[in-house]
Amino acid sequence: MKEENKLKEVDLYKPIQNYFLNENYEVYSEVKDCDLAAVKDDALVLVEFKLNLSVDLLIQATKRQRITDCVYIAIPKPKHRLNSKRWADKCHLVRRLELGLIVVSFSGKRAKAEILFHPSTFSRRKSKAKRASIIKEIDGRSADYNVGGMNRAKIMTAYKENCIQIATYLDQHGPLSPKALIEMGTGKKTSSILTKNYYRWFERIRRGIYVLNEKGKQEVKEYPDLVNYYLKGLHPKE
Structure with missing residues (x-):
């Protein structure tokens, strides 16, 4: 792939912006070091972009939780299957951190943002059976x-x-x-x-x-x- 055709973090912005605009949010980029901020009434949504699901991205996103509970991370849609155990484990970690996950798919000149899951409270119930084992x-x-x-x-x-x-x-x-x-x-x-x-x-x-x-x-x-x-x-x- 040619260098100019490689994805950049900025390529994620437009499809995610369009998603929140369609949800009647006002959307702003690069607000106080946040990649994207969206507001609707009293709701504040923050989104952090990276080209892969990394520890740095998770750290960045959890810091944003000091500002609002509604924080998403956004990455390009992985090329591997989304029903693999490795991907499921990554999603479990993101959910455990009470973050939302957005993936952006690219097809030719078209790009589409998809919310895989929203930020929500994670149930941290312990497994008595596994502990006993x-x-x-x-x-x-x-x-x-x-x-x-x-x-x-x-x-x-x-x-x-x-x-x-x-x-x-x-x-x-x-x-x-x-x-x-x-x-x-x-x-x-x-x-x-x-x-x-x-x-x-x-x-x-x-x-x-x-x-x-x-x-x-x-x-x-x-x-x-x-x-x-x-x-x-x-x-x-x-």
């Missing part, structure tokens, strides 16, 4: 074996710890039943873990009796701290 996961871990930001495939979860505990006891004591393992402290999920066999570590040699297979023996060696923890007779929190 996090607390349950923490309670199921014996210690912190992860580093924040690490790859998901390497994360040590309470479930994986439980699998390692079961594997350690099977490796140490040989064939065992779920009941025997539970009595050793492996917890109420023992039967489910052995049956589902997510990591393919366990083998049922006869009804109700399991052993640790070679794959399990090799892979469990990758977690010496946990193996030693369980061999010392310590058990995870219940």
